[in-house]
Amino acid sequence: MKGFGTKQAPINVNELAELPAKVAEEVRRTVDSAYDEVSRSMKRARDVAEDAIDDSRREIKRRPLTAVGSALAAGIFIGFTIGWLAGNSNRR
Numbered sequence: 625m626k627g628f629g630t631k632q633a634p635i636n637v638n639e640l641a642e643l644p645a646k647v648a649e650e651v652r653r654t655v656d657s658a659y660d661e662v663s664r665s666m667k668r669a670r671d672v673a674e675d676a677i678d679d680s681r682r683e684i685k686r687r688p689l690t691a692v693g694s695a696l697a698a699g700i701f702i703g704f705t706i707g708w709l710a711g712n713s714n715r716r
Contacts, residue, residue: 684691
């Protein structure tokens with residue numbers, strides 16, 4: 625079975641000594657890249673949230689009664705839902 629695709633790579637001590645430094649550098653680059661991507665995503669999310677808040681404020685100023693009516697309707701709906709769920713849990 626000699627020579628059946630089982631060549632052993634010659635061991636170079638210098639390359640072996642440099643391996644941890646190469647691995648550490650690759651890990652550092654990967655972490656830096658991931659950090660940069662997360663930072664960009666967070667900035668985009670913050671910008672979208674700020675735009676949504678600004679749009680909401682603008683609409684509330686344009687139609688204050690509609691905003692109050694919507695908040696009232698949402699509160700009543702949530703109140704009835706919680707009351708209904710609490711009533712059903714007591715019957716079990």
